[in-house]
Amino acid sequence: MVEKHIKSLLYDHDCVIIPDFGGLITRYVSAKINPVKHTFAPPSKKIAFNEKLVLNDGLLISTIAYHNNISKEAAQQLVSDFVHQAKSRLHKENRFELHEIGVFKYSAEQKLEFEYVEGDNLLDASFGLPELVARPVRVEEPAVLRTLIKERQQERALEKQPLRKRLKRAYNVAAGLALAGLAGSALYFLSLQADYNLSSLNPISLFNSNYTLSNANLVKRYAAGYVPLTEEERSATYDAILPEKASAVVAEEKQPELAEQTDWIADADSVALAFASEEPLNQEVKEEVVAPVKEVKPVEPVLTIKEKNGRSYIIIGGYSTTENAEIIRQNARKAGYDAKTVLPGRYSKLYRVSVADFATPEEAKAAINNYKKSFGETIWVLNY
Incomplete structure (x- = not known):
């Protein structure tokens, strides 16, 4: 039993x-x-x-x-x-x-x-x-591994081809490289000739052949009987073309513009002086000093009994770990009881949870029946 x-x-x-x-x-x-x-x-x-x-x-x-x-x-x-x-x-x-x-x-x-x-x-x-x-799970090959295996199989298949096919493939690659080299060297030698225009290789230029032919016979030299003018002869020719009256009219038209500009500059100077004559307003700003408010911390309740104090506690359970005792204590406090945790003493290793404490053992034994309805008959009184 x-x-x-x-x-x-x-x-x-x-x-x-x-x-x-x-x-x-x-x-x-x-x-x-x-x-x-x-x-x-x-x-x-x-x-x-x-x-x-x-x-x-x-x-x-x-x-x-x-x-x-x-x-x-x-x-x-x-x-x-x-x-x-x-x-x-x-x-x-x-x-x-x-x-x-x-x-x-x-x-x-x-x-x-x-x-x-x-x-x-x-x-x-x-x-x-x-x-x-459970049955063991078979590991499947990932997609990347399957791709690598497929590529290696293709490479092995190419290696197994006959010698004639491999020589033909190498010959085609060599011929392509040779043609590319010849074309590059031909373009290089054509670029070295100064009188040869590389743009003539453009096929679009064939549609504009008439325009290129008309520009082909550009005059590159002076005529046989041409004598260039000196600097004095050139200035005399310009004076004969531009009469003095025209230059005078142009000067008169520019004068009123200059007068308007000088008036505008004078007005700007007067406005600048007016702004400079204004005195800045000196206003003193006083900062308000706010007195600090002292925070009043509420008194925290005592939830853990660490030393013997001579009181009697109604114990509802003993636990080997603080985590389990804390869970029971929080549940009891949520139910409205003044639950506390009593730490293990000298000859004990259990964390005990109490729901009420009294000054004397007689008071605790008299009140224990009121707590048996909620916590069962296994609760007891601990004189601490």
């Missing part, structure tokens, strides 16, 4: 202490892949044993008393008988099996050892998840 209650408590708690025997601690194990069997195992819990956790936290005894509707003294007697039976078997047979949990043995140094037996998955999040078996 005690074994059944121990296993049920391992589903919901991280640590279950068997008084005067030791504590069973659960540990989270992530999902696993077996590359040999090609199986996928869901996340689970593994159980370890610590023989130093012998202090009675009241969890196992309270659970047995509540489910069997007996007193705590009777439940404590059942646990004591179970521990006595386990120790007697270990001394006689050097073996004690906790059904569907594990096997206890003594080592050569007379130390109690525990071997976990994999049975039911104790993790609630993996409820109903079986172990899956």
